[in-house]
Amino acid sequence: MRNWTLNTGASLLALAVVACAAGAVAGEATTRPVVKPVSGSVLKDTPSAYGASGAQGVYMGEAKAPVVSPSARPGDCPAGAVAGDHPDLPASVVKEARPNQCYTRLMKAPVLEAYTEREIVRPERFETYTVEEKWRWAERQVVDKPAHVRREVIKPVTRTVVEDRVVQEGYWSEEPVPPVYEKRVESVMVRPARQEWVRSEGIATGAALVTPGDHQPVRYRADGMLTWPGKDPVVIQGGLETTEYLQKGSAQTVWCLKEVPAEYRRVERLVEVAPATVRRVWVKPRIEKVERVIIEREGKVIEEPVAATYRTEKYKEILSPARTETRRIEPEYRNVEKTRVVKAPEPVWREVLCERNTTPDKVKAIQVALKQRGYDPGPVDGTLGTKTVAAMQKFQADQGLPQGQISVEAAEALGVKIH
Numbered sequence: 001m002r003n004w005t006l007n008t009g010a011s012l013l014a015l016a017v018v019a020c021a022a023g024a025v026a027g028e029a030t031t032r033p034v035v036k037p038v039s040g041s042v043l044k045d046t047p048s049a050y051g052a053s054g055a056q057g058v059y060m061g062e063a064k065a066p067v068v069s070p071s072a073r074p075g076d077c078p079a080g081a082v083a084g085d086h087p088d089l090p091a092s093v094v095k096e097a098r099p100n101q102c103y104t105r106l107m108k109a110p111v112l113e114a115y116t117e118r119e120i121v122r123p124e125r126f127e128t129y130t131v132e133e134k135w136r137w138a139e140r141q142v143v144d145k146p147a148h149v150r151r152e153v154i155k156p157v158t159r160t161v162v163e164d165r166v167v168q169e170g171y172w173s174e175e176p177v178p179p180v181y182e183k184r185v186e187s188v189m190v191r192p193a194r195q196e197w198v199r200s201e202g203i204a205t206g207a208a209l210v211t212p213g214d215h216q217p218v219r220y221r222a223d224g225m226l227t228w229p230g231k232d233p234v235v236i237q238g239g240l241e242t243t244e245y246l247q248k249g250s251a252q253t254v255w256c257l258k259e260v261p262a263e264y265r266r267v268e269r270l271v272e273v274a275p276a277t278v279r280r281v282w283v284k285p286r287i288e289k290v291e292r293v294i295i296e297r298e299g300k301v302i303e304e305p306v307a308a309t310y311r312t313e314k315y316k317e318i319l320s321p322a323r324t325e326t327r328r329i330e331p332e333y334r335n336v337e338k339t340r341v342v343k344a345p346e347p348v349w350r351e352v353l354c355e356r357n358t359t360p361d362k363v364k365a366i367q368v369a370l371k372q373r374g375y376d377p378g379p380v381d382g383t384l385g386t387k388t389v390a391a392m393q394k395f396q397a398d399q400g401l402p403q404g405q406i407s408v409e410a411a412e413a414l415g416v417k418i419h
Contacts, residue, residue: 089197089255093349097257099195102354104202104252105245106402107209110228110236111343117336124331133322139312147308156299160291170285180274185266193262197255205389205405212397220246232339238346245347252404254352350407357408357418363388366406369414370395 093103209218216229223243228234238246245252360382367377370391378387389406396403396410408418 088199088253090349093255094197099257099259100356102254102256102352102357103349104254104352104405105347106252106350106352106404106407107242107245108346108348108402109209109212109397109400110226110234110341110345112228112230112234112339113342114337114339117338118333119336120331121334122332125329127327127329128324131323131325133318134320135316135318137314138317139314141310142313144309144311148306150304150306152302152304154300154302156295157297158293158295160293162289162291164287165290166285167288168286171283173281173283174278175281177277177279179272179276181270182273183268184271186269187264188267188269189262190265191263194260196258196260198258200254200256202252202254202405205393209403210393210397212400215394215397226345228341228345230339234339234341236341236344238344241347242345252347254354348402350402350409352405352407353411353418362411362416362418365416366392366411366414369416373414 089103097103210216211218211229214229218229219227226236226238226242226246228236363384364380364382367380367382367388370377370388371380373395375391375395376387377391378385384406392406392410393403395401395414396407399410399413401407401410401413411418
């Protein structure tokens with residue numbers, strides 16, 4: 001089975017993921033795009049560093065910044081499929097989300113630990129010999145016939161009489177009288193004000209999932225099996241969610257919460273004028289003839305005990321049972337250094353950068369912060385290019401943050417305030 005990797009896409013990651021707006025600033029008369037359009041290709045058919053490392057080769061074509069529609073209102077989410085039931089979103093995200101925020105799934109790296117395992121070099125050995133049993137003939141008393149009780153049953157004396165029995169007691173029956181209604185016209189809410197989730201397909205990040213420190217790419221397979229590189233590579237079987245995430249790549253589905261006003265219509269309705277009542281009717285009791293058995297004299301059982309009888313038999317009395325004597329030779333061990341998974345990788349939901357909450361100035365601040373920490377984001381031009389996204393992936397890996405797309409959490413970890 002061929003290896004799968006997290007597919008990378010256009011370099012402008014967060015600006016085209018879902019383009020959920022954070023809302024227009026109060027007092028501004030007009031809106032403007034948050035980033036400048038980017039011209040020219042990003043890699044021009046050149047494989048990324050992740051592809052060159054031996055994993056699946058990745059090629060990226062031209063990527064441009066998204067264009068904001070002139071008819072779009074400040075704070076609106078971009079056009080996309082509306083899914084009010086938001087089947088992909090966990091309950092915690094639905095509960096905490098605010099209108100026009102953008103969420104998607106990122107991959108959280110596994111937790112590994114080194115440990116020392118004691119391996120056996122030579123197993124223990126035993127030398128054995130058998131000691132025969134010692135016995136003699138003896139006599140003992142055994143039960144020939146067990147003790148028991150002889151019983152004689154005397155039947156009871158009875159007679160039958162006929163009596164009246166009340167099958168059902170008399171009772172008051174209540175007959176319902178239906179209510180009286182009249183027609184009235186009212187204004188009725190057809191659909192209350194609500195919040196609906198707008199679904200958009202995310203765009204791949206252009207960067208691979210890497211390990212902390214040495215930033216080696218992680219290999220994946222279609223069945224969710226991950227090979228985590230290191231001194232001792234670790235093969236990890238991901239769960240169903242991890243497998244689904246790996247097959248889809250970094251371009252995960254993004255959901256944006258949108259407010260929808262209530263809807264009303266005029267309807268005719270029956271209104272109760274007189275309530276329902278109950279009329280009480282007496283129902284006579286029901287009586288029937290039944291036979292009853294009367295016991296004149298109780299039956300009884302006469303019991304007579306019979307003693308047990310015994311006989312004498314010979315048997316083999318064991319004085320000392322056969323046994324095996326064993327001498328144990330201690331095993332030999334050695335210590336081996338190994339690596340194990342403490343916690344498997346898993347997809348997690350995070351708020352990500354989108355068109356309305358990211359400006360060129362914020363992107364520049366991210367690039368400056370990455371460069372100050374020793375990462376290479378490329379030119380500080382306010383554009384989320386391939387190098388900037390790759391440098392951000394390395395920073396997220398080193399900080400133990402989920403990878404895939406640039407999250408608000410990662411940007412603020414660099415000291416860049418998004419909200």
